Amino acid sequence: MWEELFQKVKTRLDIEDTSEGKAKKISIPSDLLFKCPRCQQVALMEEFTAGGKVCKSCGYHARLSARERLELTVDNETFKEYDTLMKSRNPIDFPGYEEKVKELQKKTGLSDAVVTGECEIMGEQCVVAVMDSRFMMASMGSVVGEKITRAFERATEKRLPVVIFTSSGGARMQEGILSLMQMAKTSGACARHSDAGLLYITVLTDPTTGGVTASFAMLGDIIIAEPKVLVGFAGRRVIEGTIKQRLPDDFQSAEFLMEHGFVDMIVERREMRRTLADLIRLHGAGKAGGFDE
Amino acid sequence: MSKLTAWERMELIRQKERPTVRDYIPVVFDEFFEMHGDRLYGDDHAIVGGIGVLDGTPVTVIGQLKGKTIEENKHANFAMAHPEGYRKALRLMRQAEKFHRPVLCFIDTPGAFCGVEAEERGQGEAIAKNLFELMRLKTPVISVVLGEGGSGGALGLGVCDRLAMLENAVYSVISPRGCASILWKDASKEKEAANVLKITAEDLQEFGVCDDILAEPTGGAHKQPELMAQTLRDYLIHTVGVLRDWDEQELLDARYHKFRKIGEFSEE
Numbered sequence: 001m002w003e004e005l006f007q008k009v010k011t012r013l014d015i016e017d018t019s020e021g022k023a024k025k026i027s028i029p030s031d032l033l034f035k036c037p038r039c040q041q042v043a044l045m046e047e048f049t050a051g052g053k054v055c056k057s058c059g060y061h062a063r064l065s066a067r068e069r070l071e072l073t074v075d076n077e078t079f080k081e082y083d084t085l086m087k088s089r090n091p092i093d094f095p096g097y098e099e100k101v102k103e104l105q106k107k108t109g110l111s112d113a114v115v116t117g118e119c120e121i122m123g124e125q126c127v128v129a130v131m132d133s134r135f136m137m138a139s140m141g142s143v144v145g146e147k148i149t150r151a152f153e154r155a156t157e158k159r160l161p162v163v164i165f166t167s168s169g170g171a172r173m174q175e176g177i178l179s180l181m182q183m184a185k186t187s188g189a190c191a192r193h194s195d196a197g198l199l200y201i202t203v204l205t206d207p208t209t210g211g212v213t214a215s216f217a218m219l220g221d222i223i224i225a226e227p228k229v230l231v232g233f234a235g236r237r238v239i240e241g242t243i244k245q246r247l248p249d250d251f252q253s254a255e256f257l258m259e260h261g262f263v264d265m266i267v268e269r270r271e272m273r274r275t276l277a278d279l280i281r282l283h284g285a286g287k288a289g290g291f292d293e
Numbered sequence: 294m295s296k297l298t299a300w301e302r303m304e305l306i307r308q309k310e311r312p313t314v315r316d317y318i319p320v321v322f323d324e325f326f327e328m329h330g331d332r333l334y335g336d337d338h339a340i341v342g343g344i345g346v347l348d349g350t351p352v353t354v355i356g357q358l359k360g361k362t363i364e365e366n367k368h369a370n371f372a373m374a375h376p377e378g379y380r381k382a383l384r385l386m387r388q389a390e391k392f393h394r395p396v397l398c399f400i401d402t403p404g405a406f407c408g409v410e411a412e413e414r415g416q417g418e419a420i421a422k423n424l425f426e427l428m429r430l431k432t433p434v435i436s437v438v439l440g441e442g443g444s445g446g447a448l449g450l451g452v453c454d455r456l457a458m459l460e461n462a463v464y465s466v467i468s469p470r471g472c473a474s475i476l477w478k479d480a481s482k483e484k485e486a487a488n489v490l491k492i493t494a495e496d497l498q499e500f501g502v503c504d505d506i507l508a509e510p511t512g513g514a515h516k517q518p519e520l521m522a523q524t525l526r527d528y529l530i531h532t533v534g535v536l537r538d539w540d541e542q543e544l545l546d547a548r549y550h551k552f553r554k555i556g557e558f559s560e561e
Contacts, residue, residue, distance in 0.1 A: 180464075
């Protein structure tokens with residue numbers, strides 16, 4: 001524990017301070033700074049947070065916790081959370097899994113990697129799911145699969161649109177084959193929601209990969225991405241290992257996906273709420289019964 | 294039933310004499326007409342597809358193809374499909390639905406291909422679309438894991454009414470090698486990882502994923518390929534016969550619930 005504390009003090013970032021005309025190096029503890037993983041530029045954490053966690057230099061939209069995302073997206077006091085008590089088991093007795101989950105529950109206050117519920121976005125009613133990458137890279141095991149499935153099922157029953165903010169490292173290895181089957185389960189629930197003529201919007205956030213990309217993330221009627229986020233099927237390092245060369249920086253970026261035809265629109269964070277509300281409204285979807293009422 | 298460990302089974306199914314879908318087709322089906330291409334981009338040699346005749350009944354056949362020689366493997370990309378492979382499969386599935394033919398999928402892949410072009414052409418979208426469409430395909434679907442069931446690449450042909458596995462086949466969310474490198478930062482511990490991941494036919498039957506296990510000849514399918522093919526044929530004739538009698542909606546509901554009930558969690 002003490003080691004960790006010291007570790008934190010030791011990791012400092014050196015930045016160039018040019019404010020007084022001549023460059024001099026100053027050293028600031030790294031938790032007061034944000035270093036953009038895309039453009040490597042450094043900003044003060046305070047400014048970065050105040051700006052909605054968007055990199056000022058390149059526009060990269062950094063990761064948000066599920067709570068932060070909900071605060072930015074849903075109307076005040078309209079969020080009714082589903083399945084708050086659902087927790088994972090250790091179905092294949094994977095070494096260290098239970099401890100890891102307990103530790104993350106304590107650290108994040110989440111029960112698992114997705115928060116689901118009903119809400120209003122600028123008055124438009126919908127079912128929403130937000131994945132949180134702090135929890136085992138938001139990998140999909142039984143809990144994520146079940147919560148997403150129930151979200152689709154409830155939305156189908158109540159004839160509501162579904163909005164999912166995806167982010168995930170893929171299927172959760174620690175639950176073995178059960179995790180893989182969640183891809184089929186969520187896609188099936190999504191298909192039933194679709195067959196009922198209901199709207200599903202995917203918002204791809206950083207990073208969306210693996211089994212989540214290869215299931216509900218790519219099944220939206222409308223697929224939106226935040227700028228500069230990473231979206232792909234295979235991990236970058238896996239591909240670099242296969243082809244034995246470095247990939248271009250924009251590989252698997254939101255912009256790359258749009259260029260190849262897999263994303264409808266790239267929407268900045270500050271415009272997201274308005275855009276979602278407008279799209280739901282255009283489908284007459286956010287009021288029970290749609291245009292008929 | 295097999296007494297082999299998960300790792301021993303992996304070694305067995307990796308032997309190059311292990312029969313592939315190409316070996317089974319001529320014995321299982323009375324006739325076979327191979328079909329090519331996804332009508333969008335190209336023809337993926339990692340996936341074989343076409344129309345077969347199973348004991349007098351026309352069926353759609355889709356299988357991942359492993360090679361036995363380096364040349365064959367290069368041609369079929371070691372059974373690792375690109376997006377066009379999954380889209381070729383989907384095209385043939387929809388054709389099967391139109392003509393009320395059951396779909397028979399043969400799974401045998403280390404996984405979907407991980408490469409630049411696969412990403413550019415939407416590997417994730419291609420697999421996702423197959424899961425989505427298979428879930429509502431209005432004709433019976435039977436999948437059989439012949440050897441290796443590698444993750445999402447296998448599942449792209451694995452949303453079905455009945456999943457069977459050959460006795461020594463394995464089916465896993467991640468390659469044991471990948472698991473070992475994440476868990477112990479050491480890919481060479483794949484043997485240990487294989488045994489941790491619970492990937493054998495019996496394991497999968499316990500989890501309600503695998504419905505039927507098809508016994509292999511003593512020593513493995515490669516010892517008596519003809520006998521293995523005969524077992525496969527008998528199983529498919531029987532299962533197609535059972536599923537053909539189902540009402541369409543009943544079939545779709547049962548397929549949904551087969552996957553719907555998979556998962557372990559608590560709600561206290």
